[in-house]
Amino acid sequence: MSELSGTPRSGVIHDLGYRHFDGVREGTPAIARTLFVTGVRHAYGLGRSGKSKVMPFLLLAMSLLPAAIVVGVVVLTGLDSLPVSYADYTNQTQLLVSLFAAAQAPVLFSRDLRHRSIVLYLARPLSAPVFALMRWLSLAVSMLVFTLVPTLLLFAGALLAGLDKSDQLTSVGKAIALQVLLAAMVAGIAGLISSVSLRRGFAVVGSVMALIVLTGVVTVVQNIAYYEGDSESGSVATGLASPWSLHNGLANAWDAGVDTPAAVGAAWVPAYVIVALLLVAGCLLGLVARFRKVGSR
Amino acid sequence: MMNATIAKLALQALLGRRRFYVLLAFPVLLIGLVALVTALTDGDAAYGVLPNLGYPLVLPLVAILAASSVLGPEVDDGSIVYLLSKPVNRYGVAASKWVVALGATLVAGALPILVAALITGDSTRALALFVASTVAGTAYAALFLAISAVTRHAVIASLMFVLIWESLLGNLFSGIAWLSIGQWGLRVGHAISAELPDPANLPYAVIASLVVTVVGVWFAGDRLRSFSLRGED
Numbered sequence: 001m002s003e004l005s006g007t008p009r010s011g012v013i014h015d016l017g018y019r020h021f022d023g024v025r026e027g028t029p030a031i032a033r034t035l036f037v038t039g040v041r042h043a044y045g046l047g048r049s050g051k052s053k054v055m056p057f058l059l060l061a062m063s064l065l066p067a068a069i070v071v072g073v074v075v076l077t078g079l080d081s082l083p084v085s086y087a088d089y090t091n092q093t094q095l096l097v098s099l100f101a102a103a104q105a106p107v108l109f110s111r112d113l114r115h116r117s118i119v120l121y122l123a124r125p126l127s128a129p130v131f132a133l134m135r136w137l138s139l140a141v142s143m144l145v146f147t148l149v150p151t152l153l154l155f156a157g158a159l160l161a162g163l164d165k166s167d168q169l170t171s172v173g174k175a176i177a178l179q180v181l182l183a184a185m186v187a188g189i190a191g192l193i194s195s196v197s198l199r200r201g202f203a204v205v206g207s208v209m210a211l212i213v214l215t216g217v218v219t220v221v222q223n224i225a226y227y228e229g230d231s232e233s234g235s236v237a238t239g240l241a242s243p244w245s246l247h248n249g250l251a252n253a254w255d256a257g258v259d260t261p262a263a264v265g266a267a268w269v270p271a272y273v274i275v276a277l278l279l280v281a282g283c284l285l286g287l288v289a290r291f292r293k294v295g296s297r
Numbered sequence: 298m299m300n301a302t303i304a305k306l307a308l309q310a311l312l313g314r315r316r317f318y319v320l321l322a323f324p325v326l327l328i329g330l331v332a333l334v335t336a337l338t339d340g341d342a343a344y345g346v347l348p349n350l351g352y353p354l355v356l357p358l359v360a361i362l363a364a365s366s367v368l369g370p371e372v373d374d375g376s377i378v379y380l381l382s383k384p385v386n387r388y389g390v391a392a393s394k395w396v397v398a399l400g401a402t403l404v405a406g407a408l409p410i411l412v413a414a415l416i417t418g419d420s421t422r423a424l425a426l427f428v429a430s431t432v433a434g435t436a437y438a439a440l441f442l443a444i445s446a447v448t449r450h451a452v453i454a455s456l457m458f459v460l461i462w463e464s465l466l467g468n469l470f471s472g473i474a475w476l477s478i479g480q481w482g483l484r485v486g487h488a489i490s491a492e493l494p495d496p497a498n499l500p501y502a503v504i505a506s507l508v509v510t511v512v513g514v515w516f517a518g519d520r521l522r523s524f525s526l527r528g529e530d
Contacts, residue, residue, distance in 0.1 A: 200449075209358070213354060217350065220346050224342055224345065228338040229337060
């Protein structure tokens with residue numbers, strides 16, 4: 001066979017005489033791309049069993065239903081603006097968005113570590129940091145899709161109902177930009193928690209604590225600081241503590257139609273942006289460190 | 298019915314390693330927050346934390362964590378077959394695990410609510426809230442135990458019940474109070490202090506909580522009786 005394949009291969013333990021693959025071997029970028037696509041599909045249960053499709057699509061349907069109702073109301077009653085802004089719609093459905101992240105992050109981050117199939121991934125020419133980043137990217141993109149679908153439904157409804165195009169376009173653009181930031185933050189937090197605690201139930205409770213309980217605490221403290229403590233800056237500063245209050249604060253400062261207890265002034269915007277970016281960067285560093293450590297074992 | 302060995306093992310699973318710290322984090326968070334707000338403003342402002350955060354969120358989360366850690370890990374990794382292969386009444390297994398989950402819910406969920414409410418002053422209100430959380434915690438523990446025995450996605454399913462059904466939809470439709478464990482607890486508490494809301498009638502709330510508790514534990518036992526092993530999905 002060696003005259004067919006050209007150069008005789010070295011390092012072969014046992015040559016059965018099968019034809020060798022001598023096409024182009026794709027490197028890390030192709031593996032990373034495939035990993036990303038598979039990750040997004042798995043986050044929605046596509047290519048997995050029927051039972052694992054139930055949860056993501058149930059949550060997606062629940063977050064689409066109010067949007068469909070709002071569009072119906074706008075079309076039928078001929079309102080001249082949407083009763084809820086795009087950014088505020090994401091905020092109103094935050095329980096569903098947080099639950100989606102908490103439920104699906106263990107699918108992407110825990111299973112490979114729990115069953116040790118991570119060693120099979122890392123046996124390929126793909127480094128642990130790239131693996132971690134691709135997993136994060138696929139969760140972040142799935143989150144973005146999750147928030148984007150209802151937003152686009154609202155937008156389509158608004159255009160079909162004949163609302164002002166340029167107004168709607170500006171506010172949907174703002175909402176989408178905020179959703180990108182939100183998806184990056186939430187995916188980072190939920191991913192980091194799921195990669196540290198490998199039992200699914202435990203990871204879910206941890207993510208819920210970080211996303212829902214913490215946001216609840218922040219909202220309560222913000223309200224108390226503003227209404228009872230008469231401290232506007234205290235209220236705004238507390239908003240730095242959770243991803244949802246960062247999203248809402250930025251939306252408020254950017255005039256995207258979200259109410260926060262105290263209005264976020266222009267001076268606070270850099271602080272909010274920097275904290276949000278630091279949060280994403282911190283989660284990514286944590287993920288990379290975690291997968292490096294697990295991969296080297 | 299009770300089996301002391303199974304209860305002891307469930308308690309060890311509950312207090313083992315990191316789970317204990319998460320369970321501990323809830324009371325510390327709640328009491329710390331209430332004490333901080335009381336110190337900065339006054340007791341009545343701080344009391345707002347409890348009906349908005351402590352009772353509807355922290356109490357059910359503690360119950361979910363407790364109920365799913367006494368049964369969930371065993372169902373998850375399949376080691377429950379070793380327990381089920383022993384000649385022990387399955388209803389006894391469910392009841393023993395429920396007692397442990399209930400104890401954890403009361404110690405880490407209801408008791409901190411009582412302490413936090415006492416910090417804000419007005420001991421009648423605090424007692425009413427404690428009774429409400431005891432009633433709700435009892436029913437929650439049984440319901441979430443039953444859910445853990447049915448599905449591997451027990452935590453998410455329980456969370457959806459609490460966050461979407463009771464909180465999100467419960468705030469929109471007042472009729473959901475008739476089918477919401479948290480509201481039944483509040484109704485029982487209302488009998489002690491009128492500061493708690495009055496969403497349903499008292500005999501109904503008491504009977505419904507009892508029914509959910511008994512049926513939940515019985516159903517968990519029944520699921521364990523006809524347990525079938527499944528692979529990872």
